[in-house]
Amino acid sequence: MxxxxxxxxxxxxxxxVIHGVSMIVxxxxxxxxxxxxxxxxxxxxxxxxxxxxxxxxxxxxGSIYWDETRxxxxxxxxxxxxxxxxxxxxxxxxxxxxxxxxxxxxxFNRSNRGQxxxxxxMVYHYFPRLKDLRKNTAGYLSGGEQQMVVIGRAMxxxxxxxxxxxxxxGLAPMLVEEIYEIIKRFNRExxxxxxxxEQNVRVALSIADxxxxxxxxxxxxxxxxxxxxxxxxxKEFYMGLSATGAKKNYRELKHYKRRKRWx
Amino acid sequence: MADxxxxxxxxxxxxxxxxxxxxxxxxxxxxxxxxxxxLGQLVLLFSWFTYGMLAQTGxxxxxxxxxxxxxxxxxxxxxERFVLRPLIAQPILSLIAVTLGMAYxxxxxxxxxxxxxxxxxxxxxxxxxxRIGTAVVSQEYLWAAGVSLLLFxxxxxYFKYSRMGIAMxxxxxxxxxxxxxxxxxxxxxxxxWMFACVMAAVGGILMxxxxxxxxxxxxxxxxxxxVVILGGLDSFLGxxxxxxxxxxxxxxxxxxxxxxTWPGVKEIIPFIIIIIVMxxxxxxxxxxxxxxxx
Amino acid sequence: xxxPAGIRNYxxxxxxxxxxxxxxxxxxxxxxxxxxxxxxxxxxxWLSIFNIIGITIIAAMGLNLLTGYCGQLSIGHAGxxxxxxxxxxxxxxxxxxxxxxxxxxxGLIAGLTGVLFGIPSLRVKGFYLAISTIAAQFIIxxxxxxxxxxxxxxxGLNVSPAEIFGFQFTSxxxxxxxxxxxxxxxxxxxxxxxxxxxxxAFVAVRDxxxxxxxxxxxxxxxxxxxxFVGCFFAGISGALLAHCYYGFLNPEFFSFKESILYVGxxxxxxxxxxxxxxxxxxxxxxxxxLISLELVPFLESTVTALPSGWASGVTPMLFxxxxxxxxxxxxxxxxxxxxMFKNSYRLWPFSY
Numbered sequence: 001m002x003x004x005x006x007x008x009x010x011x012x013x014x015x016x017v018i019h020g021v022s023m024i025v026x027x028x029x030x031x032x033x034x035x036x037x038x039x040x041x042x043x044x045x046x047x048x049x050x051x052x053x054x055x056x057x058x059x060x061x062g063s064i065y066w067d068e069t070r071x072x073x074x075x076x077x078x079x080x081x082x083x084x085x086x087x088x089x090x091x092x093x094x095x096x097x098x099x100x101x102x103x104x105x106x107x108f109n110r111s112n113r114g115q116x117x118x119x120x121x122m123v124y125h126y127f128p129r130l131k132d133l134r135k136n137t138a139g140y141l142s143g144g145e146q147q148m149v150v151i152g153r154a155m156x157x158x159x160x161x162x163x164x165x166x167x168x169x170g171l172a173p174m175l176v177e178e179i180y181e182i183i184k185r186f187n188r189e190x191x192x193x194x195x196x197x198e199q200n201v202r203v204a205l206s207i208a209d210x211x212x213x214x215x216x217x218x219x220x221x222x223x224x225x226x227x228x229x230x231x232x233x234x235k236e237f238y239m240g241l242s243a244t245g246a247k248k249n250y251r252e253l254k255h256y257k258r259r260k261r262w263x
Numbered sequence: 264m265a266d267x268x269x270x271x272x273x274x275x276x277x278x279x280x281x282x283x284x285x286x287x288x289x290x291x292x293x294x295x296x297x298x299x300x301x302l303g304q305l306v307l308l309f310s311w312f313t314y315g316m317l318a319q320t321g322x323x324x325x326x327x328x329x330x331x332x333x334x335x336x337x338x339x340x341x342x343e344r345f346v347l348r349p350l351i352a353q354p355i356l357s358l359i360a361v362t363l364g365m366a367y368x369x370x371x372x373x374x375x376x377x378x379x380x381x382x383x384x385x386x387x388x389x390x391x392x393x394r395i396g397t398a399v400v401s402q403e404y405l406w407a408a409g410v411s412l413l414l415f416x417x418x419x420x421y422f423k424y425s426r427m428g429i430a431m432x433x434x435x436x437x438x439x440x441x442x443x444x445x446x447x448x449x450x451x452x453x454x455x456w457m458f459a460c461v462m463a464a465v466g467g468i469l470m471x472x473x474x475x476x477x478x479x480x481x482x483x484x485x486x487x488x489x490v491v492i493l494g495g496l497d498s499f500l501g502x503x504x505x506x507x508x509x510x511x512x513x514x515x516x517x518x519x520x521x522x523x524t525w526p527g528v529k530e531i532i533p534f535i536i537i538i539i540v541m542x543x544x545x546x547x548x549x550x551x552x553x554x555x556x557x
Numbered sequence: 558x559x560x561p562a563g564i565r566n567y568x569x570x571x572x573x574x575x576x577x578x579x580x581x582x583x584x585x586x587x588x589x590x591x592x593x594x595x596x597x598x599x600x601x602x603w604l605s606i607f608n609i610i611g612i613t614i615i616a617a618m619g620l621n622l623l624t625g626y627c628g629q630l631s632i633g634h635a636g637x638x639x640x641x642x643x644x645x646x647x648x649x650x651x652x653x654x655x656x657x658x659x660x661x662x663x664g665l666i667a668g669l670t671g672v673l674f675g676i677p678s679l680r681v682k683g684f685y686l687a688i689s690t691i692a693a694q695f696i697i698x699x700x701x702x703x704x705x706x707x708x709x710x711x712x713g714l715n716v717s718p719a720e721i722f723g724f725q726f727t728s729x730x731x732x733x734x735x736x737x738x739x740x741x742x743x744x745x746x747x748x749x750x751x752x753x754x755x756x757x758a759f760v761a762v763r764d765x766x767x768x769x770x771x772x773x774x775x776x777x778x779x780x781x782x783x784x785f786v787g788c789f790f791a792g793i794s795g796a797l798l799a800h801c802y803y804g805f806l807n808p809e810f811f812s813f814k815e816s817i818l819y820v821g822x823x824x825x826x827x828x829x830x831x832x833x834x835x836x837x838x839x840x841x842x843x844x845x846x847l848i849s850l851e852l853v854p855f856l857e858s859t860v861t862a863l864p865s866g867w868a869s870g871v872t873p874m875l876f877x878x879x880x881x882x883x884x885x886x887x888x889x890x891x892x893x894x895x896x897m898f899k900n901s902y903r904l905w906p907f908s909y
Contacts, residue, residue, distance in 0.1 A: 054439055056352070080445015092440035094433040105433045108426060108446045157445060298684035300632075300691075349885045355683045356630055360824050361884045363632065363817045368877025370814070375870030378863075485695070488688050496684070525703035534692035534699075541677035541689045 001027050002048065002084075002161060002195070007062035007072065009040070009047050009217075011055065017043050018217040020062065025161060030187050030194040032204040032225070034238060035214035041197040042089055044214070045163050048195075049086040050076040066161075081109055083160030087153070089197075090169060091146045095139030099130055102138050102149050106156030116156070123152040126182050144175040151179065155186065162186075163195045168203060176200065180207050201238040205229050213238070268398040270514040276400075276408040277473070278490075278510020283411045284466035284483070285490035285502040286418070287459030293435035293497050294455040297347055297358045301366035302463060303484020308369050309335060309464035310384070310471040310480055311377050317385045324387065331464055339460035343453040351449075370481070383475045387468070407469040414465060415503060418458075427454060435497070482530065486513075489533035492540050495550020505548065509533050575748065592741070596733045604729035605802075610842045611736040612797045617822050617834035618747040619790025624820070625829035626751055627783035628763025629678050630687045631671075633694030634791055634819040639701055639811035641667035641792025642799040643708050646716040646806055651707075656719045656800060664792035670697070671788025678780045682766065694816050702808040713807040719800040732801040739797065743790060748831045750786065759783055760829075814873065821880040827890025836891040841876070848872045 002025040009018035018040045025031045033041050046052045047059050050071070064072040071079050085106075094102050103123060107116045124131040127148045133141060138149055147167055154162050164183070168176040184207040187194050198204035205211060211228045213221040221231070228234050284306060291299050299305075312334055316327035346365060350357055374380070388406040392399045422428040434441045434451045442448055463484070470483050490509050494501025509532075517529030540547060576582050596604055620634050631637075645663030648654040654662065674693035678686050701708045708714060719726040719735060726732050750756050758779045761769035770776050799806055818841065826837025849872055856868040887893065 049443060051439065051442055054352075054442065075447075076442045077445050077447035085445060086443045088440055088443050092437050092443075094436040094440065096436055097429065097432055101429050102433075104426065104429055105441065105446070106444050108430050108444060153444065292684075298687070300687070346881055346885070350888075353884075353888060356624070356628070356828070357824075357884050357888055359630060359632075359684060359687050360820055361881055363820055364877045364880030364884065366877070367814065367817055367821070367873050367880065371870040371873030371875070371877060373870070375867055375874060378866035378870065485691065488691070492685070492688055527699065527703060531696060531699045534695045537689060537692040538674070538677075538696070541681065541685065541692075545677060545681040545685060 001025065001067060002193070003065040004044070004048070005063045005065070007044075007047060007064060008060045009043050009052065009057055010060045011057040013058075016060070016217070017057075018047070021214070021217070021219055022062075023212050023219065023222070025193050025195050026210075027160075027193055028187070028191045029209040030184065030196065030207055032201075032208035032211040033195060033197045033214060034199075034201050034204060034211055034228075034234075036199070036238075038216075039214040040217040041214055042165055043217075045086055045165055045195070045197055047072065048079075049084060049163060050074055050079040051086070077109075080157065083158075084163065085154045085157040085159040085161075086163040087150045087165060087167070089165035091143065091150055093138045093141075093146050093149050093153075095137070097138055098135055099138050099141065099145075099149050100134040103130075103134075103152050103156045106153035107158075110158060115158070119156055119158060123155050126155070126186060127152055144171055144179075147171060147175075147179060151183070159192055161193045161195065163197075165197045166199060167196070168198060168200045176203055180204075183207065201234065266518055268396055269400070270518045271511060272395060272398055272400050273404055274511035274514030275507040276404040276510070277470075277514070278507035279408045279411040280466050280469045280506075281483070281487050281490045281509055282503050282506025283414060283462050283469075285487040285494070285506060286415075286499060287462035287466075288487060288491050289494075289497065289499055289502050290431075290455045290462075291459050292491075294431055295347070295434075295452040296355075298355070298362065299459065300359060300362040300488075301369060302487055303481035304366040304369035304373075305338075305460060305463040306467040306470065306484040307373055307476075307478070307480045308338075308467075309460075310467035310476045311373050313464070313468050313471070314377070314382055314384055314476055318382075324385075328468075331468070332461055335460040335464040336457045339457035340453050342460075343449075343456040347452065347456070348449060381475065381477045384468070384472050387472050401473075403469075403473045407473060410465065410469060414462065427451075431455060486533040489537045489540075491547070492537050493547055495547030498547070498549035501547055501549035509536065512536060589741075592737055593734075596730055596737075601729045604733050606842065606846050608729065608732055608736050608802055610839055611733075611740040612794050612802055613822070613838045613842055614740050614835055615743045615797070616791045616794035617819060617826075617838050618743050618831075619787040619794070620819050621823045621826075621828065621831075621834045622747055622750065622759070622790070623783050623787030625823055625833070626756060626763060627759040627780065627787075628682075628766075629675065629780060629783055630683070630820070631690040631784075631787065632687050632813075632816050632820055633674070633690035633692075633697070635811040635813070635815035636694035636697035637667045637671050637788040637791040638795035638798065638815075639808070640670045640697060640788075641795030642806055642811070643701055643714070643795075644792070645796035646714055646799045647707060649717055649800070650714070656721060660719075660793060660796035660800075663796040664789040667792025667795065668785040668789035671784040671791070672781050675781055675784030678784070679777060691813070691816075694813055698808055698811060698813075701811075709806070711808065713805055716799045716804055716806055718804065719797075726801060736797055736801055739793065743793070744831065744835070747790070751831065755779070755782065763829075818876065821876060823890075824880060824888075825883045825890055827892025827895075830890075830892040830896075832895060833890050833892035836895065840891065841879075844875070844879070845872065848875060 004021055004023045006020045006022050007018060008016060008020055010016045021044055033044060035041050043057070046057070048064060052058060059072040063070055066082055066084065069082065071082065094105060097105070103120060107119065110116055129145060130148055130152060133145060138146065141149065151164065151167060154164070167179055171179070180203050183194060186192060196204055196208065205225045205228055208225045210224055211222065212219050213234065221234070284302060288299055288302055291297055309331065313327065313331050316322050316330050317324060322330065342365065346361060350361055388403050390402070392401045393405065422432055430441065430446055431451050431454065434448060438448055467480060470480060486509060490502055490505045493509060494505030513529050513532045516532045520528050576585055596607065616634060616638055620631060624630050641663035644666040645659040648662050649656055649659040674690060677689045702710055704710065726735050758769070758774045761772065761774055762776065762779055766776055803810065822837035822841045823834050825840055826835065827833030853868045853871060856871065883890065
């Protein structure tokens, strides 16, 4: 179980972007982290995976626990070894490597070659399309296939928790649903907990068990997926639907701040 | 005609050694973005160290060479761990300057331990020259080319199939994504320094068994810069191809231009090539030009 | 005592002035007097050390403008200094040109050479540029050592002492005044250049040349200007080196190692500040004298078990170590410490 305790994150020692976020990712569940641009979703993920220092950021207050271990001061590789793996935003594949080599990089920290083989088959089982493409240079794959490679690479680490940063970015709606379906199956079958950052609230909530809404570096709303799906504000501000299901017009949108119930 | 063949063969074979040394540079540059300007000094240091092992302590040749390789690995690790790791995320100016400081230090170290400055390695390769057509080539050149080819082969296998090799290539592509996979990039940096040092050591042994040990070896390392500039900083293929080109240009110029210009024109050709490349195609034959956005 | 802490300035000019209070003027005057009086009390040994420091400061100021302010790393500074030295020596020696003109000519030719080798900077930066300046260093030194009929090649070239209106600068003291005079002018020019439109353009180019270009700063003009100015300083310094320090020129004096040392000096001092290079030069040159004149002979005579000449490796080893340690421990150089000291001193006892 992952537990964030009121963390604050500061970049360059001056720019504080997370002002006290607390959340829990229970074992075996899918948790969605929602919010608009600049809400601090990606930063929260990086704080968990220990990648902040790359961007000269730091967890300046609060604590992050993975089971009983405190991880907010550990480096990325230690956290990776604990079984937390992150797939970065924006399909960061290794363009000059083949698809299969990309997957192998994901399994870097595992020494049992037999298991790695098995997991490779497992990834091909979830993404049958990759099996045909495994000798192709990853840089030339299509966007959807690249996203599959990235998620597959995260699966190859045999993680206890997988963090996905906007897996739907720039993909066609059909493909988004396909990928999300696979993530859900992976979660149910392998008992891996999943933390998804997503702007596409509808699809994220369709598979998530629980969700947190982030705004300006604070959790403004949290609840079960069903609760959030039916929450008027979430519907209105993140799904673009008014109470009646009709598209809102811009004139009303202008006043949205005033009408948000949680502010 | 005999001359031409002679120059061509020596040029290409020596050029392959340059390629070998240059590949060490490319490796470090690609994996960690550090420009290692101490390359020439490393070549000098390893040549002297080989001399120390073979001639001074009198180890058997095979054991001496094993010790040299072990020393190269160790030194590479030390350099990465204690000099470059504290400077991660510093501006490139500092990274360049720190390798310059290292260059200064290593050169002093060589003077410190081997102050007489010039010597020859014990023979490693058979002595009698070989006739190829009309040209007479001493065997060292062919051995140098052979060893370089062997190392190219071994390296490409390593990068293709080993777990670490694949991870090193991945780091060259996207360092942050590698970290997100839980791979310790610092280990990859230190691995690339270790390999680069071994390549510099092998290059140094080959060069000094051809021409003896002297301060000139530093310039051999410097010539490898012209190889990477011509080939493109981030391209192994570029380094392999550009090496023989530089070697060839240098030997042909030495053979045919000396009469028209000044002696020593051979030594300066690589630097002139650098300037020409800078003016015409600054990112080299195979380098990727850096795309920058504001 | 009035130092600029809690002083309210009423105009922009007041705020930007180098000397913002009377006390600072007095201290500046004191410094000048000190520079003028101190040599009278020193022997030739120390005078010659001061002379080389002064000459080196001029070149380091140039390199600092080029690298510290404009961000164009040059590892061929010794080569450009050599151009100035040889140009001036040849102009005065073979063409009978007066020293002042020879020196300016040396600066000019060095500056133009710098511009020539700086042209790649328009398309590349960072390591690529560093390499092309290394190439410049080697090409320049190769030409100088091979073109024996003019430069004397490896044999060397005798240089006449500096002469202005019939006065020959032959004693160390007179050389000192000449060098310090020019050095003060150079520091003054460098300090003020950094504060002008050009200086700000340099800094903009250093921080992000693309963004600078988009804001309308001509890269062509300012990068090449930086190369010209930087190498002009180098040329002047070279001319002084030839006429007032060595009195004799040899390619050995301008080796690649010397170029590295110049980069080391401005890094130790602190890039992109005016006092930085001065600190760096004083530190490096004093250390150099100390090691090569005191430590090395001492080591050579005490430890005789090692092969002769071993101790000459000590100097480069120590310098290499110092450069590396400075970069790791205090990458902003001595100047940063100095600034911190000044700030805390001015605000004392209320440090916040």
